[in-house]
Amino acid sequence: MNVWMLAALIAVVAIVVVVKRLRGEPLNARDLFAPPLVLTGLGVWALCKADGLTGTDLVWVVAGCLLGIALGALRGATVQVFGKDGVLWQRYTGRTFLVVLGSLAVMAGYGFLAVRLGMHENARPVQLSIGVGFLGEALVVGYRGLASGVPFAPERARRR
Secondary structure, three states, X not given: OOHHHHHHHHHHHHHHHHHHHHHOEEOOXXXXXXXXXXXXXXXXXXXXXXXOOOXXXXXXXXXXXXXXXXXXXXXXXXXXXXXXXOEEEEEOOHHHHHHHHHHHHHHHHHHHHHHHOOOOHHHOOHHHXXXXXXXXXXXXXXXXXXXXXXXXXXXXXXXX
């Protein structure tokens, strides 16, 4: 799969997830954790296939992942988690989008700084950045859901 096709696929998946969460959707564990784990796995795979990575690159990648998880966790704290029809639901709020914009600015600055200080451009897979951000969000939203005492929604096939 070429790079542009992969980037388009990732963009479509991210847009679908955001639109669904903006409208509000039942919160189940598979839908919460599968997309970030798949994207993170694709990012790690892309890193493994990259040529010429150095120890410095890996330090920048690990630090970027930690920053991405932290920013995703901050975003997750702004997601509305509530009970509806006896199960958990989630909805993005206006504050969520403010955090998204701030996160994009912080990550863009981090990426610029990393490249200026010697990180190879191919050591920055987009799917890894998106995946760890959504993973940080999922961890916080999942924790808040568990703490609420309301059960997670069943998977779609079981809801019908």
